[in-house]
């Protein structure tokens with residue numbers, strides 16, 4: 001039934017019928033791995049085996065007792081035998097019911113236990129995947145892999161365990177039949193192989209359709225997940241074309257329907273053929289057995305017992321004939337989960353990794369980039385094509401991506417603030433990703449306290465580096481739980497103190513449920529500025545010694561702006577900080593400014609030094625303030641293009657003159673395609 005798993009069974013997919021790619025095969029060793037998951041449940045398996053054997057004995061003994069009832073009790077009018085044997089048959093029926101109950105308990109425990117192990121292992125494994133995995137993977141597909149496939153594997157395993165009893169019953173029933181009449185049994189035996197034909201014909205196709213169904217259900221789920229989360233729904237309301245989207249969804253649902261119909265017909269076809277064969281064979285046994293009773297070879301009781309035994313043969317045979325399909329389904333489901341488990345996380349902890357010094361007490365460690373070059377890993381290294389929609393062909397997925405950082409070196413001294421500024425898409429965010437080891441550099445090293453990050457434990461790195469991203473994410477949970485996520489044991493006083501320091505306590509305390517207000521996607525909607533201050537409170541609770549911060553670009557009213565500045569001042573005090581700076585006040589506060597351009601550091605120094613140097617930074621600074629002096633007035637709500645700039649010699653061919661200053665995102669989030677300089681901050685020097 002598991003034929004071919006050693007070499008890999010060929011399975012075509014819906015999108016690519018008949019093509020033989022590695023992704024469509026069951027990988028070698030799948031069965032061995034499935035068995036290894038069953039191993040921890042061996043005690044339950046043995047108990048199940050014993051119960052199954054007892055159950056099969058009861059199933060066979062009942063027809064034999066019926067023979068006694070007919071031949072002795074009825075034909076010889078022996079009422080005491082009639083009574084006793086009838087009662088025994090009834091008692092056995094009760095015992096059989098109890099045994100079946102116990103069987104389902106143990107079979108359930110085994111299959112649920114295996115699926116629990118798979119689920120927990122897969123969840124932990126996905127958690128270890130690098131950020132790149134999540135940027136490529138469709139959440140819906142991943143949910144389906146962890147959910148539908150695990151449930152599929154569990155069901156199929158349950159059915160397979162159930163068919164154990166079929167094997168025992170089959171052997172015992174056939175043995176008893178031969179004991180009663182070898183001729184009738186031989187007839188039955190000759191016809192039995194026919195029962196295997198539907199399974200052989202249909203099984204493989206069923207497997208193929210099972211895999212297709214799983215994949216397409218996952219795709220459909222992914223579409224639902226993507227379109228119907230708050231951000232997706234918002235985007236499709238503002239920009240979407242509901243009719244086209246509904247049509248696209250209908251197309252996907254149609255594929256699911258078509259495959260579902262074929263699958264249902266094929267699996268039903270198996271049952272229909274089985275029932276037909278059973279009817280034919282019953283007629284033949286009654287015909288032949290009846291003739292043998294007439295000519296006195298055996299008594300009516302034997303024919304009744306033979307017919308009853310035969311009836312007990314069909315169930316197990318039908319179940320065993322679908323075993324192939326169930327086994328294939330189980331293999332496909334397990335294989336899809338193993339495919340995920342086999343994806344090696346790109347960022348792992350090296351054996352013998354050392355802890356970074358604990359943040360408490362000691363001075364914050366310095367951060368150093370030494371000749372760092374970086375390119376994002378190709379898709380083939382970080383994710384699975386089957387979890388991506390519109391996955392590229394295999395050779396494209398393995399292609400190297402362009403280098404994003406080129407030989408970048410800088411040091412952020414202990415407790416000092418370094419601001420990263422520069423146009424959009426030049427590698428600022430990427431550089432900060434390397435500090436928290438979301439990625440490893442392709443060349444060179446990132447060091448904290450002199451330690452290469454590849455040599456330190458992930459736990460100590462996590463407690464040393466705190467990150468606040470631009471659009472700080474909040475779980476759909478209470479504000480309290482969102483905060484304590486950073487520090488589970490935090491007391492009420494510590495929470496309030498952190499919120500006060502982050503300038504968000506007044507807002508929280510004015511909410512009817514205070515800290516217990518549910519925030520996040522479907523809860524209370526905090527404004528961009530409030531969210532970032534809450535993220536700062538979360539950071540303060542975590543109290544890391546290094547802070548990586550991507551300042552919010554959102555335009556805030558002057559009160560919120562001032563609150564953010566005060567919160568930032570507290571959050572960054574005494575900490576080694578790397579800030580992608582969008583606010584002039586932050587840039588002016590920085591001990592060092594790194595002007596990024598095209599993946600390199602083009603200028604570096606303090607605000608005053610860079611101004612005095614009269615380079616790019618100074619030029620942009622003066623352009624901005626010259627305009628302010630002329631126009632005055634408050635900062636416009638939308639970033640305004642203020643000046644064209646001579647193309648820098650190092651700029652990308654597509655981007656001469658497309659400089660973004662202090663703000664990584666133009667209104668389109670992708671830079672300033674039209675050229676010119678964006679600025680986002682109306683504060684003049686000393687503006688805070």
Ligand SMILES: Nc1ncnc2c1ncn2[C@@H]1O[C@H](COP(=O)(O)OP(=O)(O)OP(=O)(O)O)[C@@H](O)[C@H]1O
Pocket residue numbers: 132135376401404423424425426427428429430431663664665669671
């Ligand atoms: N996950 C990714 N995979 C491949 N390339 C990426 C990925 N993330 C970013 N890039 C590319 O890396 C380059 C640098 O991007 P990065 O986000 O670091 O720029 P940035 O300076 O922070 O820009 P911004 O200020 O707009 O956020 C860009 O060309 C971008 O397209």
